Amino acid sequence: MPTRHITPDYDGGPLITVIGESLMDIIDDPRRGTCSRQAHPGGSPLNVAVGTARLGLPTSLVTHYGDDAYGLMIEKHLQSNGVVPVRGGDASTSTATATLGRDGAATYAFDITWDLNGAALPALAAVEASIHVHTGSIAAILSPGDAAVRSLIDAARSHATVSFDPNCRPGISPDVAAARDRVEAFVAASDIVKASDEDLSRLYPDRTPEESLAAWLELGPAVVALTRGAHGPVLLNRQGRVELPGETVNVADTVGAGDSFMAALISGLSQSDLLGAAARPRLVALTSADLRSLAGYANRAAAITCSRPGANPPGMVELGALAPPLPV
Template sequence: MITVIGESLVDIISDPRRPQDVRAHPGGSPLNVAVGAARLGLATNLVTHYAADRYGLMIEGHLLANGVTVVRGGSAPTSTATATLNPDGAATYAFDIGWDINGASLPALAAVEGSEHVHTGSIAAVLAPGDQATLALVKAARRHATISYDPNCRPGISPDAPAARARAELFVAASDVVKASDEDLAWLYPDRTPEESAAAWLELGPAIVALTRGAEGPVVVSSGARVEMPGEAITVADTVGAGDSFMAALISGLAQLDALGAPARSRLRNITTDELRALAGYANRAAAVTCSRPGANPPASAELGSLTGSLTASEG
């Protein structure tokens, strides 16, 4: 069982290549991670907020159809993000969003206490008032669960880079696995390279830090290993949700390696180079599948195969 904590919203996608084709899809980085993890075979909770309005019903239907168990709090309208695609398929966002899970503190705590792994990040880690509840749940979970975090920075929502940097470092220090994009780290730390920032985050305490670099592919580091690989060769439909699919596959891959849960922390910290390479490749393929089709549409287990199968083949 894993629990994801964070925002649900509706992505309204406008594509200048098809100006008459405006689409609305359930989204939000944590929601996408929860759906991606569930599609990869993990029993998944999502602690989130949406209202009982038109967009909220769309979100709820999507989560239930993908087998995600919902813990819902807050009272504000359902959040939206308008994504405008560039000619190369990359998205820029405008947000109408709030983050609060008031009224759900007890079921949220029960969810994290019943989980081997807890993931959070994105808007949920920086936007008041729900950011404080998010951090408290993460700290409560560390006694029995491994933790993962993805800053998924949104300067349009939290434009104060020094404040966002300080907040991110709190979550990094509380985490076992961290994933960030090169754009995230370039914004948070403009005076050093993204890979230097990933190495600095590793020193704060995580066992694994993954740096995604779009088409250039990921760099994944641990205390004893570094793995770099190119992006998969695909025709890109758009990049919406690619990083979230990468994150979900990291969690699924670690589950397949029996490296989730507080008792597995030593296992996680002693991950081998071959295991790290298989993990990076598995997550890289998940992101590529998502990029090959429109919207945040992560792959299922049947599309990726098993990480342990890939690992056995590489060792043989």
């Protein structure tokens, strides 16, 4: 795969647009005693946007947050990481409370509003200026904003590649059948799809995550990825399957690990000149060696994030550039 270098002084508009929720992650970690609760900007799409920006890709985030203290924290976080916000809606900032278990794994409770009202034109402008658009999580499921997200994805398809991560939250979408239908529609509209084993077990409890991943591949994406925590990722395309073990790391927590994986996957594809509608034929033709290289790159990004508290994805200095494809 040829290498493409994106420089920090790129001035052609946002190269990547991420569409989705911003919220405050309130992390409750009983292991910390009296200082157990901490608040950090979060949300899966926000985390992906920060991840791609830290990896050198000019990034915009079409999102919602309020004119309140939490919203100000989110805006400062985006600006400090070089993410350009495109903000709609007029409700207060959403929150997600993550309670950590002894192993660092998180369970969530949400107070969420998702609406892009008032941002239709700047959101469309951001999408039209981008060669890749990513979405997923609550933004693809929760009304009234979900319809706007789908319209933006449809507008992107003619010129941009699309990625999707369902990042399922039962507390947001308890109707599994409805969530499954909505997710499959986004899968069919995407070129790259990533899901966790937990996502796929929730959506398809009667089959294995890998069986569900293979079924998604038949809906149209070029590449589908499965993350399995410490067991490592699996990537599939029409040429084959690649599986890697999880990297050994001292886990602080797992918050944002999947988002870092997704951001690094997008970065790896960008470095290989595989983003944008014109790249679709080459994206479909990736070899197993290409998939292995991409999987390893994204796997390292997730491991770095797990090694420190909160959703804190690596930058290019830490992660480095994508290595050449490894032999199978």
